[in-house]
Amino acid sequence: MSKKFNFRIWRGDSKSxxxxxxxxxxxxxxVVLDVIHRVQxxxxxxxxxxxxxxxxxxxxxxxxxxxxxxxxxxxxxNSFEEGETVTVTPLRAFxxxxxxxxxxxxxxxxAMEVPAFEPPADLQPGExxxxxxxxxxxxxxxxCIECFLCQNTCHxxxxxxENKESFSGPRFFIRMAELDMHPLDTIKNRxxxxxxxHGLGMCNITKCCTEVCPEHIKITDNAIIPMKERVVxxxxxxxxxxxxxxxxxxxx
Amino acid sequence: xxxxxFSSRRASIxxxxxxxxxxxxxPAFTFGVLFTFVIYSTFRAFENNYYWADPLISPxxxxxxxxxxxxxxxxxxxxxxSILLGGMLLSPAFYILVIPLGFRLTxxxxxxxxxxxxxxxxxxxxxxxxxxxxxxxTRAPLILQNGHRWFFYLGxxxxxxxxxxxxxAFKSPEGEWGHVTVGSLVLTANATLLWLYSLSCHTCRHxxxxxxKNFSKHPTRYKAWTIVSKxxxxxxxxxxxxxxxxxxxxxxxxxxxSGSLENLPIFTF
Numbered sequence: 001m002s003k004k005f006n007f008r009i010w011r012g013d014s015k016s017x018x019x020x021x022x023x024x025x026x027x028x029x030x031v032v033l034d035v036i037h038r039v040q041x042x043x044x045x046x047x048x049x050x051x052x053x054x055x056x057x058x059x060x061x062x063x064x065x066x067x068x069x070x071x072x073x074x075x076x077x078n079s080f081e082e083g084e085t086v087t088v089t090p091l092r093a094f095x096x097x098x099x100x101x102x103x104x105x106x107x108x109x110x111a112m113e114v115p116a117f118e119p120p121a122d123l124q125p126g127e128x129x130x131x132x133x134x135x136x137x138x139x140x141x142x143x144c145i146e147c148f149l150c151q152n153t154c155h156x157x158x159x160x161x162e163n164k165e166s167f168s169g170p171r172f173f174i175r176m177a178e179l180d181m182h183p184l185d186t187i188k189n190r191x192x193x194x195x196x197x198h199g200l201g202m203c204n205i206t207k208c209c210t211e212v213c214p215e216h217i218k219i220t221d222n223a224i225i226p227m228k229e230r231v232v233x234x235x236x237x238x239x240x241x242x243x244x245x246x247x248x249x250x251x252x
Numbered sequence: 253x254x255x256x257x258f259s260s261r262r263a264s265i266x267x268x269x270x271x272x273x274x275x276x277x278x279p280a281f282t283f284g285v286l287f288t289f290v291i292y293s294t295f296r297a298f299e300n301n302y303y304w305a306d307p308l309i310s311p312x313x314x315x316x317x318x319x320x321x322x323x324x325x326x327x328x329x330x331x332x333x334s335i336l337l338g339g340m341l342l343s344p345a346f347y348i349l350v351i352p353l354g355f356r357l358t359x360x361x362x363x364x365x366x367x368x369x370x371x372x373x374x375x376x377x378x379x380x381x382x383x384x385x386x387x388x389x390t391r392a393p394l395i396l397q398n399g400h401r402w403f404f405y406l407g408x409x410x411x412x413x414x415x416x417x418x419x420x421a422f423k424s425p426e427g428e429w430g431h432v433t434v435g436s437l438v439l440t441a442n443a444t445l446l447w448l449y450s451l452s453c454h455t456c457r458h459x460x461x462x463x464x465k466n467f468s469k470h471p472t473r474y475k476a477w478t479i480v481s482k483x484x485x486x487x488x489x490x491x492x493x494x495x496x497x498x499x500x501x502x503x504x505x506x507x508x509x510s511g512s513l514e515n516l517p518i519f520t521f
Contacts, residue, residue, distance in 0.1 A: 014261045067270030067378055087270050092378075095261035102263075131468030155374040159256035160386045183466045201395070202388030206364050208377035221454070221484065225360050228398075229458035236398040 002027045003082050007039060010089040011047070013098050019087070020044070026077045033061050033072035036088065036100070048099035056214055059147030063100050064089045069149040069212045093151065093158040106157075107148050110168040113198070114175050118186045134183050140222060141178040143215040144171065150209035150219060156202050167199035170209035170219045177223035180230065191230045200227055257380050268380040275376035279369035285492075286366060292499055293349065300343035302509035303502075306425045308435040310505040311442055311498050315413050318344040327416070351410050352498070355403035360454045361491045363397065404455045411446050418443040435508060435515040442494075442501040449494035452483035 005026050008019045022043050024035055033051055040047045052058040054073045061072040066080075066087050080086055094102040119128060150170040151157070157164050173194065180190040194200040205228075209219045217223075233240045254260065257268070269275070296303075296312050303310035304325035316325040319334040320341040335342040356362050367373050374381040389397050421436035423429055450456065461477030464470055483490075507513035 010263055010265065012264065017264050064270065064378065066272045069378055087272075089265060089270065090263045092257045092262060092265065095259075096263040103261075131466075133467040133474060137467065153377050155381055156386060156388060158378075159374065159381045159383075161255045161259040163386065181465060183468075199388075199390075201390040202386070204363060204367050204373060204388050204394075205360055206367050206374065206377075208374070211377050225454045226458060226462050229401075229455060230463060232398050232401060233463060237401065 005035070005077070005080065005082070006085040007035065008085055008087040009036070009039065009044070009047070009100070011044070011099050012096070014096050017096070021085075028078075030077045031073055032065055032070075032075040032077065032086070032088065035077060035086075036072060048097070048101045050101045057145055059145035062091055062147045062149050062152065064092060064152075069153045071147060071149070071214050074214055091148070091152040093154070094148075104148050104151075106164055107146070107151055107169070107171065110172050110198075111175075113168065114172055114179075115187055115190075115193070117179055117182065117184075119184050120186055123184070128184055130183055134181075138178040138181050140217055141174040143217055144174060145215060146171065147214060149212040149214065153208040153212045154203075155206070155208065156199070156204075163199070163202065167202050170203070170224065172198060173200060173203070173227060174217065174219055174223040177227050180227065191227065191234055194227050195231045195235065200224070200231060203228075255384070269376075269378055271376070271378060275379055279372070279375050282365050282369035285495075286369065289495060289499060293502075296502055296506070297343050297345035297349055300341070300345070302506045303345075305435070305505060305509035305515065307420050307423045308439065308505045308508060308515060309417050310502045310509075311414055311417075311439075311446075312345050312349060312502045314417050315348065316344050317347055318342070320344050327420070328413070348410070351403060351406045355400075355407040355450075356491075356495070358397050358400035358403055359491065360400070361488045365491075401455045401459070404450065404453055404459075407450055411443065411450055414439075414446060415443045430521045432518045432520065433515045434518065435504065437518070438501050438504050442497045445490065445494040445497040448483065449487075449490040451480060452487040452490050454484060454487070456480055457484045 002025045004023055007022050007024055009022065011017055011020050022039055024039055024043070026035055033054060036047070036049055040049065050060045051073065052060040056071055056074040059071070062069065063072050064070070065072065065075050069091065072088075088100065090096050090100045091102045091104075094104050094106065097103050148171060154169055156167050157169060176190055176194045176198065179185050179187070180194075203224055205220055205224060207220045210217070210221070213219055257265070293312065296310075300320070303313035304316070304322050306324055309316065309325055309327075313321070313325065315328045317328065317330060317332045318341075319330045319332075321330060321344050332347055368375055372381055373383060373386065389395055418436070418439040421433070421439045422431055424431040457477065457480045460480050461467070461470065461473040464473060464477075467474040467477070504513070508515045
């Protein structure tokens with residue numbers, strides 16, 4: 001059985017824009033993206049929206065629904081009360097291109113700044129061997145679908161445009177953590193890079209990235225805080241520093 | 253110049269947030285509870301009285317290391333002597349409270365709690381913060397948050413002392429063992445909660461095994477890491493209940509020491 005819902009959809013571009021109100025029919029089992037597609041088909045044929053898999057795995061349909069960063073394809077309409085007005089806006093941390101589509105190229109620029117996995121020189125592809133317990137740890141971070149909801153909600157750049165230059169954001173902290181915890185990665189100074197070049201110290205661990213992650217990756221507890229602790233090991237813990245000089249032991 | 257969500261190329265939306273839920277409730281509640289605790293602990297530290305009711309000692313005053321301590325309360329001597337401040341003896345609580353205060357202040361969970369509720373940085377997710385500039389924990393004084401592990405180590409010593417206090421609480425005032433009283437159970441519960449809070453800490457998780465690159469080469473530490481990781485997932489819970497535990501334990505000891513309450517015996521074994 002269908003129900004009527006009011007939608008407030010932000011429409012505009014990087015110069016100007018405003019909310020447009022529409023009333024739309026919603027059927028049982030539908031998600032916000034279905035409704036936006038219906039609006040596009042029946043009332044706003046030029047509404048711009050980015051989407052792809054409709055299954056919560058491509059990370060394309062990131063937007064803000066009632067002010068919360070969400071995937072439109074994973075936000076069920078039955079989570080709203082009948083008659084409630086649902087407000088839909090583009091991601092508010094990135095420049096808008098048109099309507100619900102934003103320019104997320106900041107993230108790709110930051111991705112290129114993270115040095116890739118570097119295996120030992122004497123190992124050829126196909127010869128990498130890891131124990132299951134070591135694989136499992138970084139496997140969690142590989143679930144990332146790059147929806148950039150964590151980047152969008154992080155107040156370091158959301159509320160301070162000027163920090164984009166020096167701060168890479170939670171998505172890339174999990175990438176750095178994944179590589180720093182990789183037993184075969186030979187780059188030793190990822191911790192220092194995270195702190196000095198990617199702005200790890202700017203994170204004040206308020207956990208919004210974890211709250212919005214649709215893959216339920218424990219970004220703060222399993223990646224950012226462990227990386228902060230590893231930075232403390234090399235920068236703020238004289239006993240650890242002294243121990244590493246005496247034992248000359250790395251890659252434990 | 254407008255910044256943040258009001259930056260020029262972003263969607264022009266005048267509201268700081270479009271959230272429709274009660275996002276302000278959690279920071280407001282956190283603020284209220286933490287503020288109440290700060291007021292209570294400050295009052296108790298300055299009160300400098302009613303912290304020892306043989307064999308019970310308040311966690312705010314243990315170990316009591318100053319010559320200002322009342323007779324019988326100094327289980328580990330009085331090596332600090334006494335410090336006069338404005339002609340008055342400095343309360344022994346001040347020598348001790350700096351450790352749990354530092355540990356909780358630099359704790360990763362409490363950081364989230366007070367950055368949101370006190371500093372509103374941000375007040376809640378996707379709610380624009382009021383500050384014009386933000387440098388996070390990259391410069392003084394917030395760079396000192398990196399000293400969390402030092403407070404963790406000191407906190408462990410304090411936990412051992414509070415556990416000792418809980419054990420001797422099973423003595424009668426005459427020195428006979430085996431007396432189970434409400435006070436001994438309160439002190440035991442307090443020490444247990446503090447251990448749970450400390451052992452579930454992110455620094456503990458890192459120290460015990462998190463810093464390893466190869467879990468497979470260190471099976472014992474890996475096992476310990478998995479146990480601490482399970483505790484760590486409940487760290488916020490332990491942070492709160494241990495905070496309430498400390499305050500309630502102190503309140504109980506205060507009531508007994510001031511004569512408002514009798515330390516009720518339960519049984520003797």
